[in-house]
Amino acid sequence: MQRNDMRPTEAELEILQVLWEKGPSPVRTVNDELSRKREIGYTTTLKLMQIMAEKGLLTRLKEGRGHVYSCAIQQNDTQQQMLDRLLNGVFGGSATKLVMQALGNSKTSEKELNEIKKYIENLEGGKS
Amino acid sequence: MQRNDMRPTEAELEILQVLWEKGPSPVRTVNDELSRKREIGYTTTLKLMQIMAEKGLLTRLKEGRGHVYSCAIQQNDTQQQMLDRLLNGVFGGSATKLVMQALGNSKTSEKELNEIKKYIENLEGGKS
Protein backbone atom coordinates (compact mmCIF):
# COMPACT_ATOMS: atom_id res chain seq x y z
CA MET A 1 0.00 0.00 0.00
CA GLN A 2 0.98 3.58 -0.57
CA ARG A 3 2.68 5.65 2.07
CA ASN A 4 -0.02 7.00 4.26
CA ASP A 5 1.44 10.26 5.50
CA MET A 6 1.41 12.10 2.21
CA ARG A 7 -0.04 15.53 2.42
CA PRO A 8 -0.83 16.77 -1.04
CA THR A 9 -0.63 20.52 -1.25
CA GLU A 10 -3.41 22.70 -2.59
CA ALA A 11 -1.99 22.69 -6.11
CA GLU A 12 -1.32 18.98 -6.02
CA LEU A 13 -4.85 18.32 -4.93
CA GLU A 14 -6.19 20.12 -7.96
CA ILE A 15 -4.20 17.81 -10.16
CA LEU A 16 -5.21 14.70 -8.28
CA GLN A 17 -8.82 15.76 -8.66
CA VAL A 18 -8.52 15.90 -12.41
CA LEU A 19 -6.81 12.54 -12.62
CA TRP A 20 -9.28 10.88 -10.31
CA GLU A 21 -12.10 12.16 -12.43
CA LYS A 22 -10.68 11.71 -15.89
CA GLY A 23 -8.39 8.78 -15.24
CA PRO A 24 -4.79 8.53 -16.50
CA SER A 25 -4.02 11.56 -18.64
CA PRO A 26 -1.19 13.48 -20.22
CA VAL A 27 -0.07 16.83 -18.90
CA ARG A 28 -1.92 18.62 -21.68
CA THR A 29 -5.27 17.30 -20.58
CA VAL A 30 -4.67 18.16 -16.95
CA ASN A 31 -3.49 21.61 -17.84
CA ASP A 32 -6.49 22.26 -20.06
CA GLU A 33 -8.74 21.24 -17.23
CA LEU A 34 -6.98 23.41 -14.67
CA SER A 35 -7.06 26.32 -17.08
CA ARG A 36 -10.82 26.26 -17.03
CA LYS A 37 -10.69 27.31 -13.40
CA ARG A 38 -7.72 29.63 -13.30
CA GLU A 39 -4.81 30.86 -15.34
CA ILE A 40 -1.88 28.51 -15.23
CA GLY A 41 1.06 27.93 -17.53
CA TYR A 42 1.66 24.61 -19.18
CA THR A 43 5.12 24.23 -17.72
CA THR A 44 3.75 24.95 -14.28
CA THR A 45 1.44 22.01 -14.51
CA LEU A 46 4.20 19.93 -16.01
CA LYS A 47 6.61 20.76 -13.25
CA LEU A 48 4.08 20.05 -10.56
CA MET A 49 3.28 16.69 -12.06
CA GLN A 50 6.95 15.83 -12.38
CA ILE A 51 7.48 16.65 -8.73
CA MET A 52 4.43 14.65 -7.76
CA ALA A 53 5.84 11.69 -9.68
CA GLU A 54 9.10 12.03 -7.75
CA LYS A 55 7.21 12.16 -4.49
CA GLY A 56 5.28 9.08 -5.44
CA LEU A 57 1.93 10.77 -5.73
CA LEU A 58 1.75 9.98 -9.43
CA THR A 59 3.16 7.36 -11.74
CA ARG A 60 3.80 7.84 -15.41
CA LEU A 61 4.26 5.86 -18.57
CA LYS A 62 5.79 6.88 -21.84
CA GLU A 63 3.06 7.07 -24.39
CA GLY A 64 3.58 8.42 -27.88
CA ARG A 65 5.23 11.77 -27.77
CA GLY A 66 4.90 12.31 -24.04
CA HIS A 67 3.74 10.65 -20.85
CA VAL A 68 0.51 9.52 -19.34
CA TYR A 69 0.21 10.18 -15.64
CA SER A 70 -1.85 8.24 -13.14
CA CYS A 71 -2.65 8.78 -9.49
CA ALA A 72 -0.60 6.57 -7.23
CA ILE A 73 -2.84 7.19 -4.26
CA GLN A 74 -6.46 6.30 -3.83
CA GLN A 75 -9.05 9.01 -3.69
CA ASN A 76 -10.59 7.29 -0.69
CA ASP A 77 -7.36 7.17 1.26
CA THR A 78 -6.73 10.81 0.58
CA GLN A 79 -10.22 11.78 1.58
CA GLN A 80 -9.92 9.84 4.79
CA GLN A 81 -6.55 11.30 5.59
CA MET A 82 -7.60 14.88 5.04
CA LEU A 83 -10.79 14.27 6.91
CA ASP A 84 -8.82 12.99 9.87
CA ARG A 85 -6.65 16.01 9.75
CA LEU A 86 -9.60 18.36 9.79
CA LEU A 87 -11.27 16.31 12.47
CA ASN A 88 -8.33 16.44 14.82
CA GLY A 89 -7.09 19.84 13.85
CA VAL A 90 -10.26 21.84 14.00
CA PHE A 91 -13.04 19.73 15.48
CA GLY A 92 -11.17 18.36 18.45
CA GLY A 93 -11.67 14.84 17.15
CA SER A 94 -15.45 14.94 17.35
CA ALA A 95 -16.89 13.38 14.23
CA THR A 96 -20.33 14.23 15.50
CA LYS A 97 -19.61 17.91 15.59
CA LEU A 98 -18.11 17.77 12.14
CA VAL A 99 -21.00 15.86 10.65
CA MET A 100 -23.57 18.20 12.10
CA GLN A 101 -21.77 21.21 10.82
CA ALA A 102 -21.40 19.64 7.40
CA LEU A 103 -25.09 18.90 7.16
CA GLY A 104 -26.25 22.09 8.80
CA ASN A 105 -24.74 24.56 6.40
CA SER A 106 -25.22 22.69 3.19
CA LYS A 107 -28.04 22.17 0.83
CA THR A 108 -28.30 18.44 1.29
CA SER A 109 -31.49 17.09 -0.22
CA GLU A 110 -34.05 15.12 1.72
CA LYS A 111 -33.21 12.09 -0.32
CA GLU A 112 -29.60 12.33 0.68
CA LEU A 113 -30.47 12.94 4.29
CA ASN A 114 -32.46 9.76 4.16
CA GLU A 115 -29.57 7.85 2.70
CA ILE A 116 -27.40 9.06 5.49
CA LYS A 117 -29.96 8.01 8.05
CA LYS A 118 -30.06 4.56 6.58
CA TYR A 119 -26.32 4.46 6.56
CA ILE A 120 -26.25 5.31 10.25
CA GLU A 121 -28.81 2.65 11.05
CA ASN A 122 -26.60 0.22 9.25
CA LEU A 123 -23.65 1.26 11.32
CA GLU A 124 -25.68 0.86 14.48
CA GLY A 125 -26.72 -2.59 13.43
CA GLY A 126 -23.15 -3.60 12.90
CA LYS A 127 -22.16 -2.45 16.35
CA SER A 128 -24.79 -4.19 18.45
CA MET B 1 -18.07 40.64 11.38
CA GLN B 2 -14.62 39.30 10.70
CA ARG B 3 -13.27 38.87 7.20
CA ASN B 4 -14.46 35.55 5.98
CA ASP B 5 -11.76 34.51 3.57
CA MET B 6 -8.99 34.02 6.08
CA ARG B 7 -7.14 30.80 5.70
CA PRO B 8 -5.18 30.11 8.82
CA THR B 9 -2.08 28.09 8.08
CA GLU B 10 -1.25 24.88 9.84
CA ALA B 11 0.85 26.60 12.47
CA GLU B 12 -1.73 29.31 12.96
CA LEU B 13 -4.41 26.73 13.46
CA GLU B 14 -2.46 25.15 16.29
CA ILE B 15 -2.41 28.48 18.04
CA LEU B 16 -6.06 29.19 17.43
CA GLN B 17 -6.86 25.78 18.89
CA VAL B 18 -5.10 26.61 22.11
CA LEU B 19 -6.78 29.98 22.42
CA TRP B 20 -10.20 28.59 21.64
CA GLU B 21 -9.75 26.01 24.32
CA LYS B 22 -8.02 28.02 27.00
CA GLY B 23 -9.42 31.44 26.23
CA PRO B 24 -7.35 34.62 26.06
CA SER B 25 -3.78 33.82 27.02
CA PRO B 26 -0.26 35.21 26.95
CA VAL B 27 2.35 33.87 24.58
CA ARG B 28 3.94 31.88 27.35
CA THR B 29 0.84 29.81 27.92
CA VAL B 30 0.33 29.11 24.25
CA ASN B 31 3.95 28.16 23.81
CA ASP B 32 3.87 25.82 26.78
CA GLU B 33 0.85 24.15 25.30
CA LEU B 34 2.37 23.78 21.85
CA SER B 35 5.55 22.45 23.40
CA ARG B 36 3.64 19.53 24.78
CA LYS B 37 3.05 18.35 21.23
CA ARG B 38 6.27 19.30 19.49
CA GLU B 39 9.47 21.21 19.97
CA ILE B 40 9.04 24.89 19.30
CA GLY B 41 10.96 27.96 20.42
CA TYR B 42 9.33 30.70 22.40
CA THR B 43 10.17 33.38 19.88
CA THR B 44 8.68 31.24 17.15
CA THR B 45 5.35 31.22 18.89
CA LEU B 46 5.69 34.90 19.68
CA LYS B 47 6.41 35.81 16.09
CA LEU B 48 3.55 33.74 14.79
CA MET B 49 1.15 35.36 17.19
CA GLN B 50 2.42 38.82 16.31
CA ILE B 51 1.86 38.09 12.64
CA MET B 52 -1.58 36.71 13.37
CA ALA B 53 -2.40 39.90 15.22
CA GLU B 54 -1.30 41.93 12.20
CA LYS B 55 -3.45 39.78 9.95
CA GLY B 56 -6.40 40.26 12.24
CA LEU B 57 -6.61 36.66 13.36
CA LEU B 58 -5.83 37.66 16.93
CA THR B 59 -6.25 40.73 19.07
CA ARG B 60 -4.09 41.60 22.02
CA LEU B 61 -4.14 43.70 25.14
CA LYS B 62 -1.27 44.88 27.26
CA GLU B 63 -1.45 43.10 30.56
CA GLY B 64 1.25 43.35 33.19
CA ARG B 65 4.62 42.61 31.69
CA GLY B 66 3.37 41.35 28.35
CA HIS B 67 0.23 40.87 26.31
CA VAL B 68 -2.82 38.72 26.42
CA TYR B 69 -3.96 37.43 23.05
CA SER B 70 -7.47 36.51 22.01
CA CYS B 71 -8.91 34.91 18.89
CA ALA B 72 -10.51 37.43 16.60
CA ILE B 73 -12.30 34.76 14.59
CA GLN B 74 -14.95 32.36 15.74
CA GLN B 75 -14.20 28.70 16.00
CA ASN B 76 -17.46 27.96 14.24
CA ASP B 77 -16.70 30.18 11.29
CA THR B 78 -13.31 28.63 10.89
CA GLN B 79 -14.69 25.14 11.11
CA GLN B 80 -17.28 25.93 8.49
CA GLN B 81 -14.77 27.50 6.20
CA MET B 82 -12.32 24.65 6.37
CA LEU B 83 -15.10 22.17 6.02
CA ASP B 84 -16.23 23.88 2.85
CA ARG B 85 -12.75 23.80 1.53
CA LEU B 86 -12.43 20.08 2.16
CA LEU B 87 -15.88 19.47 0.79
CA ASN B 88 -15.20 21.20 -2.49
CA GLY B 89 -11.56 20.32 -2.76
CA VAL B 90 -11.68 16.62 -2.06
CA PHE B 91 -15.26 15.44 -1.94
CA GLY B 92 -16.51 17.15 -5.04
CA GLY B 93 -19.00 19.11 -2.98
CA SER B 94 -20.91 16.09 -1.76
CA ALA B 95 -21.66 16.52 1.92
CA THR B 96 -23.20 13.09 1.91
CA LYS B 97 -20.02 11.43 0.84
CA LEU B 98 -18.06 13.36 3.40
CA VAL B 99 -20.44 12.55 6.22
CA MET B 100 -20.46 8.87 5.43
CA GLN B 101 -16.74 8.72 5.30
CA ALA B 102 -16.46 10.61 8.56
CA LEU B 103 -18.80 8.24 10.31
CA GLY B 104 -17.52 5.12 8.66
CA ASN B 105 -13.94 5.28 9.77
CA SER B 106 -14.40 6.68 13.20
CA LYS B 107 -15.34 5.28 16.53
CA THR B 108 -18.54 7.21 16.93
CA SER B 109 -20.61 5.84 19.79
CA GLU B 110 -24.17 4.64 19.38
CA LYS B 111 -25.32 7.49 21.50
CA GLU B 112 -23.70 9.97 19.18
CA LEU B 113 -25.04 8.22 16.13
CA ASN B 114 -28.46 8.60 17.62
CA GLU B 115 -27.94 12.27 18.23
CA ILE B 116 -26.96 12.69 14.64
CA LYS B 117 -30.03 10.84 13.49
CA LYS B 118 -32.22 13.12 15.54
CA TYR B 119 -30.40 16.08 14.16
CA ILE B 120 -31.11 14.89 10.64
CA GLU B 121 -34.75 14.35 11.38
CA ASN B 122 -34.85 17.86 12.65
CA LEU B 123 -33.36 19.14 9.45
CA GLU B 124 -35.88 17.18 7.44
CA GLY B 125 -38.68 18.65 9.45
CA GLY B 126 -37.45 22.13 8.77
CA LYS B 127 -37.37 21.52 5.05
CA SER B 128 -40.84 20.15 4.51
Add this chain to the structure above:
DNA sequence: AATAATCTACGAAATACTTCGTAATTTAAA
Protein backbone atom coordinates in the same frame (compact mmCIF):
# COMPACT_ATOMS: atom_id res chain seq x y z
C1' DA C 1 19.86 50.85 42.42
C1' DA C 2 21.84 46.83 40.56
C1' DT C 3 20.85 42.27 38.95
C1' DA C 4 18.12 38.79 37.09
C1' DA C 5 14.13 37.15 34.71
C1' DT C 6 10.72 37.80 31.30
C1' DC C 7 8.94 39.61 27.34
C1' DT C 8 8.94 42.22 22.95
C1' DA C 9 10.53 43.91 18.44
C1' DC C 10 13.05 43.15 14.56
C1' DG C 11 15.41 41.03 11.08
C1' DA C 12 16.68 37.40 8.65
C1' DA C 13 17.61 32.53 7.64
C1' DA C 14 15.49 28.08 6.48
C1' DT C 15 12.00 25.65 4.35
C1' DA C 16 8.16 24.71 1.41
C1' DC C 17 5.30 25.80 -2.44
C1' DT C 18 4.19 27.81 -6.90
C1' DT C 19 5.38 29.73 -11.04
C1' DC C 20 7.49 30.00 -15.45
C1' DG C 21 11.35 30.76 -19.05
C1' DT C 22 14.61 28.55 -21.97
C1' DA C 23 16.89 25.02 -24.26
C1' DA C 24 16.85 20.43 -25.79
C1' DT C 25 14.28 16.53 -27.49
C1' DT C 26 10.90 14.15 -29.88
C1' DT C 27 7.21 13.57 -33.19
C1' DA C 28 4.43 15.02 -37.02
C1' DA C 29 3.83 17.60 -41.25
C1' DA C 30 5.20 19.73 -45.41
Add this chain to the structure above:
DNA sequence: TTTAAATTACGAAGTATTTCGTAGATTATT
Protein backbone atom coordinates in the same frame (compact mmCIF):
# COMPACT_ATOMS: atom_id res chain seq x y z
C1' DT D 1 14.68 15.85 -44.98
C1' DT D 2 13.69 20.29 -43.49
C1' DT D 3 10.32 22.75 -40.79
C1' DA D 4 6.92 23.18 -37.41
C1' DA D 5 4.54 21.68 -33.26
C1' DA D 6 4.45 19.51 -28.93
C1' DT D 7 6.71 17.77 -24.95
C1' DT D 8 10.24 17.40 -21.60
C1' DA D 9 14.10 18.61 -18.47
C1' DC D 10 16.21 21.90 -15.86
C1' DG D 11 17.03 25.77 -13.32
C1' DA D 12 15.70 29.46 -10.98
C1' DA D 13 12.82 33.26 -9.41
C1' DG D 14 8.80 34.54 -6.66
C1' DT D 15 5.90 33.91 -2.77
C1' DA D 16 4.40 32.05 1.58
C1' DT D 17 5.39 29.83 5.84
C1' DT D 18 8.06 28.61 9.73
C1' DT D 19 11.86 29.15 12.52
C1' DC D 20 14.86 31.45 15.69
C1' DG D 21 18.79 34.66 17.32
C1' DT D 22 19.87 39.00 19.20
C1' DA D 23 19.21 43.35 21.17
C1' DG D 24 16.45 46.17 23.77
C1' DA D 25 12.70 47.03 26.99
C1' DT D 26 10.05 45.99 31.01
C1' DT D 27 9.16 44.08 35.45
C1' DA D 28 10.45 41.72 39.58
C1' DT D 29 14.15 40.56 43.11
C1' DT D 30 17.87 41.36 46.02
